Structures are given as C-alpha cells and as structure tokens.
Amino acid sequence: MRSYSNTYIFIFSSIMVIIVAALLSVAAITLQPYQKKNIEINKKQNILTSINIESTAKDAEALYEEYILESYTINYKGEVNKAGDAFTVDMKKELAKQIEERNLPVFVSSLEETKQYIIPVYGKGLWGPIWGYVSLKDDLSTIFGANFSHKAETPGLGAEIDTKDFQLRFLGKEILDEQGRFVSVSIVKGGTADPNSKYEVDGISGGTITSNGVDAMLKDCLSSYKPYFKTIKQAMPEIDIENVSEPVSN
Amino acid sequence: MSAEKEPLFSGKNLKLLTEPLNDSNPITVQVLGVCSALAVTVKLKPAFVMALSVVVVMAVSNVVISLLRKTVPPRIRIIVQLVVIAAMVILVDQVLKAFLFDISKQLSVFVGLIITNCIIMGRLEAFALSNKPWQSFLDGIGNAAGYGVILLIVAFFRELLGSGTIWGYKVIPESVYDFGYENNGLMILPPMALIVVGAIIWIQRAKNKKLVESN
Numbered sequence: 001m002r003s004y005s006n007t008y009i010f011i012f013s014s015i016m017v018i019i020v021a022a023l024l025s026v027a028a029i030t031l032q033p034y035q036k037k038n039i040e041i042n043k044k045q046n047i048l049t050s051i052n053i054e055s056t057a058k059d060a061e062a063l064y065e066e067y068i069l070e071s072y073t074i075n076y077k078g079e080v081n082k083a084g085d086a087f088t089v090d091m092k093k094e095l096a097k098q099i100e101e102r103n104l105p106v107f108v109s110s111l112e113e114t115k116q117y118i119i120p121v122y123g124k125g126l127w128g129p130i131w132g133y134v135s136l137k138d139d140l141s142t143i144f145g146a147n148f149s150h151k152a153e154t155p156g157l158g159a160e161i162d163t164k165d166f167q168l169r170f171l172g173k174e175i176l177d178e179q180g181r182f183v184s185v186s187i188v189k190g191g192t193a194d195p196n197s198k199y200e201v202d203g204i205s206g207g208t209i210t211s212n213g214v215d216a217m218l219k220d221c222l223s224s225y226k227p228y229f230k231t232i233k234q235a236m237p238e239i240d241i242e243n244v245s246e247p248v249s250n
Numbered sequence: 251m252s253a254e255k256e257p258l259f260s261g262k263n264l265k266l267l268t269e270p271l272n273d274s275n276p277i278t279v280q281v282l283g284v285c286s287a288l289a290v291t292v293k294l295k296p297a298f299v300m301a302l303s304v305v306v307v308m309a310v311s312n313v314v315i316s317l318l319r320k321t322v323p324p325r326i327r328i329i330v331q332l333v334v335i336a337a338m339v340i341l342v343d344q345v346l347k348a349f350l351f352d353i354s355k356q357l358s359v360f361v362g363l364i365i366t367n368c369i370i371m372g373r374l375e376a377f378a379l380s381n382k383p384w385q386s387f388l389d390g391i392g393n394a395a396g397y398g399v400i401l402l403i404v405a406f407f408r409e410l411l412g413s414g415t416i417w418g419y420k421v422i423p424e425s426v427y428d429f430g431y432e433n434n435g436l437m438i439l440p441p442m443a444l445i446v447v448g449a450i451i452w453i454q455r456a457k458n459k460k461l462v463e464s465n
Contacts, residue, residue, distance in 0.1 A: 004323035012323060016330065020337045027344050034348035042351065057352065152359070156439055 043087070049167075050133035050147040051109050051116050068118075069110050073103040078227030091122035091131060095220070104224055109135065116144045117232075119225055123217025126209040127152040130161065130217060134170070140229045141176035143185065148214060158210030166204065174198045175222055182226050187215040258384065266388040270396035272458065277400040278451045279461060282368040287401055288443040289360050294417050296356045297405035299346070301398025303361060305391060307338045308370050312390030315378040322379070331374045332365070339364045369397055404446045412437030 004012075041057055044064040048055045055063045071086035076099045086105035094102045107118035115138045122131040132148035146167045153159040160166050173185045183199055190205035203211030256263070276282045290300045311334045315322070322330050343361045346354035354361065364370070373393050378386040409415055411434045414422040422431070436442050455461050 004325065009323045009326055012321065013326060013329070016333060020333055024337060024340055027341050031344050031348040035344070035351075038347065038351035042355075 040087075046147050046149060047107060047118055047133050050118055050135045050145045051111055052145040053111075067109045067111060069108045069115070071105065071107040073105050074225070074228045075104070076100050076102060076224065076227065078225075078229070078231045089120075091120050091221075092129065095122055099224065102224065104228070106225075106228070107133075114138050119222060121217050121221040123213050123220060125150050125153045125161075125213040126158050126207075127154070130210065130213055132217075134218065134222065136175070140232060141174045143170045143173045143175065146170040150210070153210050154207065156206075157204060158207035160204045160207060161210060161214055169193075169201045172198070173201060175218075176229075182223055184215075184219045184222055187211045187218075263385060263388055266385060267392040267395075270389075270392040271399060272396075272454070273460060275396045275400065275454075276369040276372075276393050277397055277447065278454050280369075280372075282372060283397055284444075284447065286360050286363060286367060287397075287404060287447060288440045290357060291401055291405040291408050291443050291446075292412065292438055293356070293409050293415075294402065294405045296353050297401045298398075299350060299353045300357055300360065301394070301401045303342045303346070304364055304367065304370070304397055305394040307335065307342055307364055308373065308394040309387055309390040311335050311338050311370065312373060312378040312386040313383050315374045316381060316383040316386035319379050319381075327379065328371075328375075331371060335370055335374070336365050369393055400447065400450060403450060404443055407446055408437045408442060412442075 038057075041060050044060045045055050045057070048060065048063055048067065051067065053063060053067060073081045073086050073089060075081055081103060086107060089103055089105040091105075094104065105120055107120075109116045109118060116135045117138070117140060118133050118135045120131070120133050122129065124130065128151035130148060130150040130153065132146060134146045135144040136142065137144045148161040148167060150159060150162060153161065170185060175182060175184050177183045177199070185199055185201055187201050187203045189208070190203045190211075193200040193202040203215075270276060274280060277284060277287055286300065291297045311331075314334050315331060318330070339362060342364070343354070346357070346361060373389060377389045381389070406416070409417075410421065414420060414427075414433050
C-alpha cells in the first residue's frame with residue numbers, strides 16, 4: 001500500500017471539504033424557495049385543520065383565502081398591533097421574550113356564519129417542540145377545533161397528538177369556567193377524564209410527558225390572550241350578560 | 251489494468267446487480283440496515299421514496315468513491331466515505347423537502363439516518379474502494395435495490411393489514427369492516443416489521459437452500 005504524506009492528506013481533505021461545502025450551499029440556496037413555500041402551505045393546512053377543514057397541499061391556499069378573514073398580532077394588554085404580520089410570527093421566538101414585548105398572533109376565520117378565533121400554541125414535548133392551533137368559538141371559551149403537530153415524539157405514543165382521534169377530544173371543551181375565569185383545558189391520565197366535564201380531556205396512555213406538554217402548552221399560550229379575550233367580550237355586550245357575571249378582582 | 255475490454259453487461263457485471271436481490275440480500279442475508287426497514291415501512295409510499303433515496307445515495311457515492319479510490323489516503327478513507335455519503339444524503343433530503351414535502355415529513359429523521367445505514371458504508375469499504383466505477387455503480391444499484399425490495403414487501407403487508415390501504419388507496423371494502431373485520435393495529439408498530447422481515451427470511455431460506463448453514 002502506498003503511503004501518503006501528511007501534506008497530501010491535508011490538501012486532499014481540504015479540497016474535498018471545499019467542494020462538498022460549495023455543492024451543498026448551491027443546492028440549499030436553489031431549493032430554498034420551494035422549501036419555504038412548502039412550509040407555508042403546511043402552516044396554512046394546520047390552521048385550516050384547527051377549524052375542522054380538511055385541505056390538500058393543492059387547495060390549501062385557496063381555502064385559506066376563503067375562510068380566514070383576517071389575521072393580526074396583539075400585545076400583552078390585548079391591543080391589536082398596527083404593524084406586524086401574524087402569519088410570519090415565530091411562536092418560539094415570541095415565547096422566549098418578556099411578556100411585555102411579545103407579539104401574539106390571532107387568526108380570525110368565518111364558518112357557519114360565526115367567527116372563530118384561532119390561537120397558535122407552542123410548547124415542549126418529550127423529545128422536541130410541539131405546536132399547534134386552537135380555534136375558539138365567538139364566546140371565546142368553547143373550543144371549536146384543535147390541531148397539534150410535533151417534531152419528534154415517540155411514534156405510537158406521544159406522536160398520537162397529531163392524530164384526528166386525539167384532536168377531536170378537544171371539541172366543545174371550554175377554557176373559561178362559569179365565572180369567566182381562565183381555567184384552560186386539562187389533559188388528564190388516559191381514560192380518566194370525566195365525560196361530563198367541560199375542562200378535562202383524556203391524555204395518551206404511554207405518552208404522559210407529551211400529554212403533560214400539551215397541557216402546559218395550552219395553559220401557557222392561551223393565558224397570555226386573557227386580556228385580549230376580555231377586550232373582545234366587552235365589544236360584544238350580549239355575550240357579557242350571558243356568561244360573565246363579574247370580572248373577578250383579586 | 252487489464253487491457254481487454256469487458257462488455258458493460260457481462261455475466262459477471264450482471265451478477266453484481268442481481269446477487270444482492272436474493273443470494274446476498276443486504277437485509278435478509280447480511281442483516282444490514284434493518285433499523286430503517288423497521289421504521290419507514292408502515293406505508294408503501296414513504297417506503298418507496300426511502301428505497302429510491304437509498305438507491306440514489308448508494309449508486310452515486312459508490313461511483314464517487316470508486317473514482318477517488320486511487321487518490322484517497324487509506325488513513326482517512328472512512329472519513330472520506332462518510333463525507334461523500336453525508337453530502338449525498340443532505341442533497342437528497344433537501345430535494346425531498348422541496349418537492350415531496352409530505353413524504354419528507356413522514357420520513358422525518360430517517361432520511362438523515364441513511365448516513366448511518368450500514369449497507370452503504372459496507373459497500374463503499376468492501377467494494378467501491380477496490381473496483382472500477384461501472385462495477386461499483388452496478389453493485390450500488392444492486393444492493394440498494396435488494397434493500398428496497400424488502401422494504402416494499404414489508405411495507406405492502408404492513409399497510410394492507412395495518413391500515414387496509416395500498417399506496418394510500420382503500421383496498422379492503424367497507425362491507426368487510428361491517429362484518430367485524432378490523433385493521434390490525436399491531437402491524438403499524440415497529441415490532442411487526444421485525445416479524446415480517448423474519449417471515450421473509452424464513453420463506454427465502456426455504457426456497458433457497460444455498461443460504462442454509464450446514465451445521
């Protein structure tokens with residue numbers, strides 16, 4: 001076997017690395033627009049699923065245009081920000097900020113002649129991030145639909161959160177109690193949820209950490225919208241009388 | 251270098267292509283690359299894309315390594331092999347993300363894990379480093395196809411019995427379900443892939459006596 005000098009090995013590896021790096025950068029740059037487009041369509045599909053509309057990669061954009069009326073971001077006081085595009089907000093980055101600096105996205109859709117408010121949620125699963133969209137009916141308490149996705153949860157266990165079966169469990173649950181206080185929906189141990197409770201959902205047996213992650217994610221993310229919910233409710237007096245007795249001060 | 255020119259598809263070359271399909275199949279005989287065979291065979295479509303990706307990665311990296319075989323310093327040959335495979339895998343991954351986003355989502359980390367697929371490293375080390383590009387190309391295609399065929403067979407049965415579909419289309423009519431038939435949930439879980447692979451090995455050995463150890 002021929003022996004090679006260290007210089008040769010060094011030059012050989014340098015050239016190899018440079019060629020490979022150049023090749024991969026060119027590929028990454030040329031393919032990026034397509035990949036971005038795919039991610040965007042995927043996001044639109046997820047938002048549509050949260051209001052219970054099935055879409056394919058082809059019709060997602062048209063359906064999104066049809067059903068999503070508007071989208072905007074709000075601040076921690078619940079005021080709508082003038083600037084800012086809700087669609088491009090990265091929840092991960094927003095949640096890392098102080099609450100005062102967060103831009104919280106809201107998507108408003110129109111179905112069955114009422115409005116739905118779609119709130120993005122983002123949290124931690126067992127192996128990586130989990131995220132999703134929760135849509136609320138116009139009483140801002142009843143869950144109209146939910147969609148969850150995950151990066152790397154265990155297949156067959158935690159990964160079940162992205163199945164219809166799990167997401168349908170949230171339908172009709174409420175995040176405000178009878179006094180209008182924020183209670184969120186709790187995810188309890190699989191099979192133990194009280195079927196009459198409006199605030200409990202069965203978790204996934206064997207996917208406890210992921211289920212807890214969804215639970216924490218809903219509490220964290222939805223609670224930052226409390227002030228906003230209040231502002232909207234005040235704009236709708238008829239619901240105020242029905243549901244909210246008196247804002248609890250404590 | 252031998253002066254005589256061998257025809258492109260001589261018997262010996264064809265053997266490189268066909269042998270891995272049966273007598274030296276990477277999964278059922280050499281038992282390499284089993285991990286990904288368990289993971290991506292729930293449905294036929296991702297399995298097909300996975301098999302195709304492996305064919306591309308394997309054929310190209312075999313050729314590249316074979317072309318470089320006289321210049322690669324033996325001391326860093328494993329690193330060189332890894333760089334070539336990794337570069338190919340990243341390229342394939344990027345292309346999937348751009349044009350087959352849904353499937354790329356289903357395959358998730360497993361495309362990246364092609365890098366660690368023992369079949370590829372094994373063929374580079376055992377074959378491409380000491381053979382000419384054309385033979386290496388055939389060897390790569392052959393071995394990847396041997397891997398892919400098993401993947402598709404396993405995926406076929408898992409999708410049929412686990413989800414009642416083939417290639418995403420429903421094949422088991424609704425009336426059968428009305429009679430009380432249910433999809434076998436176990437088929438979707440990884441252990442069942444191992445059992446299906448085991449069954450394939452069993453059938454293959456029953457048919458092919460060459461593979462049966464004599465002791």
